[in-house]
Amino acid sequence: MTLAAATAALDDLYPPATAEAWDAVGPVCGDPGATVRRVLFAVDPVHDVVDEAIEWGADLVVTHHPLYLRGTSTVSAGTVKGRVVHDLIRNGIALHVAHTNADSADPGVSDALARALGLTVTGPLDPAADDPTGRRGTGRIGELPHPEPLAAFAERAAAALPPTAAGIRVAGDPGLEVSRVAVCGGAGDSLFDAARRAGVDVYLTADLRHHPASEAMQAGPPALVDAAHWATEWPWLELASAELEAACGKLGAEIETRVSRRVTDPWTVHIGQQTSR
Known part of the structure; x- marks a missing residue:
């Protein structure tokens, strides 16, 4: 199916109009006419997820968190988020966000x-x-x-x-x-x-x-x-991937979905302390 059809199916599941007014949901990059066969679901649009998408050969990445929640004036590859956009486009991968509309x-x-x-x-x-x-x-x-x-x-x-x-x-x-x-x-x-x-x-x-x-x-x-924030939202990925597969199946389109299991929670080490309470 085309990217336009895939994102329309996502919008049916998670209508953009139900997102909070401050939110940034929907397409971030991608050619609406491009073909989508593989879709990767992840919580965060970060480099580890982009690397996984490239390695797996994904055509579309669907994340819960927005890439540019507060807007931007540049997508320069010299910035962290700009590099995400450049790597996605260079590899023919689209990015779509479902945030508070998925909540x-x-x-x-x-x-x-x-x-x-x-x-x-x-x-x-x-x-x-x-x-x-x-x-x-x-x-x-x-x-x-x-x-x-x-x-x-x-x-x-x-x-x-x-x-x-x-x-x-x-x-x-x-x-x-x-x-x-x-x-x-x-x-x-x-x-x-x-x-x-x-x-x-x-x-x-x-x-x-x-x-x-x-x-x-x-x-x-x-x-x-x-x-952890990431941990409480991660279970949605399995639900969303199954729902998109079912929605596309009703349209006569077969897609392959995958849930990223790369931990993108920012905290990496916890040093335990005993409490007397």
Whole structure:
């Protein structure tokens, strides 16, 4: 199929109009008339991912994170991001971004995260105001198959998500019984109030900062589980690749997809310290 047809299928799955106003989604580079046979999915549009795409012979790379979120005035190969663009174009590889439009999709990033944790999703944590079905939105609420201690849930998260140097951090009583869970792939400390209103026992997300986390714990439940940003969004890649294959199959086109397993989380080493708490 053509790149134009492939990106149209992606836009059907993750409509650009549902992205946040500040976001930068959709095509970054590529000839709409070019043929697409192989599609690589990754979280970050970084050099390691571009190298993998070149080595595998990909025609299209789909990433969750934008390359130019805040815009640019240059794509010079003398810049880090400009080199990404040049290497992609030189090798005939297109780049397409699905970011907050993939976050709010049904199913989307947080659905994939919830499934990885073994949760049964009951609805969005922060429903999209323009969705009359109440199915789209940021984050998800779900139920565990059986109640378990917070410590066991944290172990569940560590086993379900790809390992990173950051690992898993927990705020709360390790013995707290957990059954109702809220999750948000990526940075989610803006949804503390939503998690509290939802009456969940624990909220799992990423990039939790000291002061917001401290204030949230002082305010009361839920407990918090903090994972690496990259790790909480990585499960979506499997979901997105399967959805694109199915969508293209309905159009009579066969494509081959691949999920990048190269760890692009920026942290590489964690030095553990004992705590007396």
